[in-house]
Amino acid sequence: MRIFENFESEVRGYIRSFPTIFKKAKGAILTDEQDVDYIDFFAGAGTLNYGHNNDLISNALIEYLQNDGVVHGLDMATTAKKEFMETFQELILKPRNLEYKMQFTGPTGTNCVETALKLARLVKGRSNVIAFTNGYHGLSQGSLAVTGNNEYRDESYISRSNATFMPFDGYFGDFNTLEYLRKFLNDGSSGVDLPAAIIVETIQGEGGINVSSAKWLKELESICREYDILLIIDDIQVGNGRSGNFFSFEFADINPDMVTLSKSIGGGLPMALLLFKPDLDQWKPGEHTGTFRGNNLAFVASKVSLENYWQNEDLTNAVFYKEKVLKKKLEEIAQKHSDVFDIDIRGRGLAYGFEIKNDPTVAGEISSYAFEEQLIVETCGSQGQVVKFLPPLIIDEETLIEGLNRFERAITKLASDKKKKLTEEF
Template structure:
């Protein structure tokens, strides 16, 4: 690992949680240089919904390159882009009765968010954006202004202007937080400027797997319509089938004005895009650009993943089936330790959080012990207090069950070690 310590910046993160050199990967398995295999419950932070080196995607990419297909084309028309657009319209938009224009931004999620914020302000002629507590939208300056985690929000590199935070669903327990939001909008002396848009995740990934209810999302949409505010859904991590449906907001029956997509939409390759209702397409040609706004290899990967997994609802059924396995296993583990720990389990589809509420320090230790059990699993939340389950959507049932056993083994070992340490103090 010395080469990374000597040459790579101190900013590196996941390498510290998983200190080994990975050499290859397939499906839900990562293999290091020593041949040790790890079950992947991280999936590239949600980028690998279809698994590592998906055979359909790899085959399509190899064939495309062998035929000298366009790799870089800025925003010029290419065959790869044409086929992606046709497939996305036919398999994703039309079956859901959604009418959106597509804008290809820079290659990462934060590029899509920046574009959404800029367009919302341009269209509405207002600067304020409302975001929600514990929300995460990226680490470039505009996206960071609407990101709640204080670890990233430092006066030295972020402008805190033009963003207002409101409480997410459940932030005050049983209180309806939208009543609070509405009061600020109705009161001309509240100090909150009428926003151009609100932006939110329906399931807060980095924020701790906080799940918005159907009723809360529907009421939020109604408020946006009443006050002429654009509704932006950030589906970068929990879209692309992660919740079971392709879009995480489908279950609520809402129709956002804009949707940001990245991570798994590129089939494992860098791609980000902004969907927006046609009347919002008020850009002048070239007004918002980027050198890598058209990743043709990602178009190829995305098209083949849509073709193979979204022709019908089989992948959704598989996600909901595996959700039952995941949820029941976590509930069984929580019951096992109910006398000693206050454990909360929450999530939807194949994104779940396991939080030990009366000992926030345990999550990071569980992740470390899980790595020793050859399980890759990360943490999230404002204090990294939630263990985050994010396996590939295509993970085999047997491998999912085995990974859950390794998680339980890691927790058992940690609990026993803490008990032994406590005894040693007396």
């Protein structure tokens, strides 16, 4: 690991959590240079919904490159883009009765969020945007302004004006936080300017796998309509099937004005896509550009992913089935160790959180113990107190169960060490 320690910036992160050199990957398995196999319950922070080196995707990419397909084309028309757009329209938008224009932004999630915020302000002629406690929308300056995570906000020394934070669903327990929001909007002296948009994750990934209810989302949409505010759903981490449905907001039967997509929309390759209602398409030609706005290789990867996984309900049904397996096992583990840890289990689809409520430092220790058991699992939450489960959607049941068994061994060892330490102290 010396090359990384000597020459890579101190900003590196995941390499510290998983200190080995990986050389290959397949499906839900990562293999290091010592030929040790690790089960991946992180999946590129939600980028690898279809697994590592999916054969369908790899074969399509190889064929495209061997035929000299266009790799870089700015925003020019290419066959790869045309075929992706046609496929996305036919398989995703039409069946859901969604009418959206597509804008290909720079290839990262934060690029997409920046574009959505810029367009919302342009359309509405207002500067304020409302975001939510524990929300995460990216680390470039505009996205950071609507990101609640203090760990990321402290070091930037930027102006964080034009953003107002409101409590997410469940932030005050059973209290309806949208009553709080409505009070601020109704009061002309609240100090909260009428926003151009409200941006929200239906499942807060980095924030701790905080899950909003269908009722809360429907009421939020109603407030947006009542006050002429644009509703932006950030589906970058929990879209593309992560919740079971392709879009994470489908279960609530809402129709957002904008949807940001990245991570798995590119089939594992860099790509970001902003969807917005046609009447919002008020850009002048070239008004918002970027050298890599539209990755043709990602168009190819995404098209084959859509064709093979979204022609029917098979993947959705598989995700809901595997959710039951995941949730049941996590609840069993929590119950076994309730004498040591106060644990809360929550999530939807294959995005689940395992929160250690009585000691926020324990989640990081669990992740380290899990790595020793050859399991890749990360943490999230305001204090890093939640172990986050994001396995590939295509993971087979046997591998899912084996990964959960490894997780159980890790937490059992940690609980034993904790008990031993307490005994020694007394």
